[in-house]
Amino acid sequence: MLTSAVADLTLDQVNHVERRGVLPIAFSLMHVVGSEDRTVTRYLGGGASVWDSAGWAERIGLSGPIPYRGTPMDEAMKVRFRHLDGWHEYQRDVFTRTEHVLTNAPLGLFDEDAYPEGRPAPGPGSFLSLLVPDGVVRVRDICEAFLFQHACRHLGEIEHARALVGLGGLG
Numbered sequence: 494m495l496t497s498a499v500a501d502l503t504l505d506q507v508n509h510v511e512r513r514g515v516l517p518i519a520f521s522l523m524h525v526v527g528s529e530d531r532t533v534t535r536y537l538g539g540g541a542s543v544w545d546s547a548g549w550a551e552r553i554g555l556s557g558p559i560p561y562r563g564t565p566m567d568e569a570m571k572v573r574f575r576h577l578d579g580w581h582e583y584q585r586d587v588f589t590r591t592e593h594v595l596t597n598a599p600l601g602l603f604d605e606d607a608y609p610e611g612r613p614a615p616g617p618g619s620f621l622s623l624l625v626p627d628g629v630v631r632v633r634d635i636c637e638a639f640l641f642q643h644a645c646r647h648l649g650e651i652e653h654a655r656a657l658v659g660l661g662g663l664g
Contacts, residue, residue: 495525495644496584497663498651504577506658510570518654520572522580524560525647530587532639536607536632537594543586552579562619591640603633620646 499507499522507518527544534542543549544559554575558568574580607630615622620638621630652662 494648494663495522495651496588498648498655499581499584501660502577502655502658504574506655506660507577507580508573509654509658511657513570514566515654515657516569517572518651518658519574520557520560520569521647521650521654522584523555523572523574525644526584526587527559528561528639528643529591532635533587533591533594536635537598537602543583543590547586549579549583552576553583554579595636603631603636605632606630607632607635 499518502518507522510517530542530544534540549555550559556573556575557571558564560569560572612630620642621634624638624642625631625634655662
């Protein structure tokens with residue numbers, strides 16, 4: 494669905510800021526797809542992140558920080574793209590790698606403890622802490638939280654932002 498959500502967007506629409514405190518679509522895209530890239534790399538053995546593999550910051554023309562959970566609003570408001578074609582390529586490469594890794598991962602990997610060194614303290618409102626309030630966090634829980642729930646949240650955000658730039662919903 495994220496592919497459909499951005500297929501008809503223009504660069505101006507991706508970078509549009511409705512008003513202070515309303516993040517541009519560029520932020521949501523960079524955050525959710527970048528998070529998927531990092532999650533697959535860290536927990537599913539996807540090798541090097543797609544982001545780090547091919548100079549994507551330059552190819553997309555990213556300005557502002559790579560947004561992570563907790564990025565201050567003033568910094569998050571700065572996220573913009575200069576090359577939408579570059580973004581489409583990066584997003585496609587991340588999704589293709591995710592599908593490949595999920596398809597080819599040994600099933601036992603999903604039952605492994607995602608934090609054998611000890612579970613980190615949850616951030617406020619963390620999807621992971623809602624899904625697994627205590628106990629062992631399995632790789633399958635990470636996949637549910639960050640490849641599905643997190644993506645769904647930001648897809649809704651992007652769909653709303655599409656309305657702010659004059660486009661319809663996704664159907």
